[in-house]
Amino acid sequence: MDVRKAVIPAAGLGTRQLPTSKAVPKELLPLIDRPLLHYIVEEALDAGLSQMVIVTSQGKDAMANYFDPAPQYEELLERRGETSLATAMRRVREEAEFIFVRQHQQLGLGHAVYTARNAVGDEPFAVMLPDDVIGGGEAPAIGELLDTATAHDASVIAVEQVPPERISSYGVVAPGEADGDAIRVLGMVEKPPAAEAPSDLGIVGRYVLTPELFGAMERVTPGAGGELQLTDGIALLLEEQPVYARRFTGTRYDAGNPMGMLRASVSLALRRSDIGPAFRAWLQDELAQG
């Protein structure tokens, strides 16, 4: 399956990151030393996706500004010896292409993805939610999904096991037979009450979808929270063609809220070869002091 485009929904209001999100798009909040949006673009590039379709909204122009080429800052960082940051900036500038699409009304995740339909066209595409940070895997999570999508020539959704007390915050998959890494999806439901969840497999914000999703989205009516849900669109898609779920090897953090952001920061910092050792030593000291 030849996938080139990543749709990155980033039009939401970010109410879980208030008050900061009053003035700064939550997708630009820094995780250690670069914005969440930067990580998602790096993950896409690592998996061979080069065209980023970012769905944005009024008041969030800072996201487009962030990706404007700025070689003068790369040079400045290099002069200061911060070469890995300079290299990261240069890579995004040289390898990624950006298309910004405006979502004028926040009608839901499914609607945000549908807003990207003309930019995507008639080809399979990835959807990557910048709130869902995935680190420490054997390969980029979206790359693992692309492998399964190519092997089965079908749409694939990322899932992970979710404890019962949190399952009602997720889209949940009704699983069928497993074929290696791929689990056939029989149905999906967005944010079900725990007692009605069809399994403990919650959807995580990485998807590879066929373009027929856009036709399915046209038939979706408002669902959970009164929103046009992507989960409901995929549930209609799987009436026409097979859809698979798969687990990924990394760890996922919900950076859409302050606690998740903190966990992601600590965990990613500990694993970094540059700052990790010093940070670990400091953290051990800090914990020892109680």
Ligand code: G1P
């Ligand atoms: C969205 C999806 C949901 C998925 C979740 C993962 O929900 O609608 O199916 O489980 O992302 O982060 P949100 O968290 O945006 O409400």
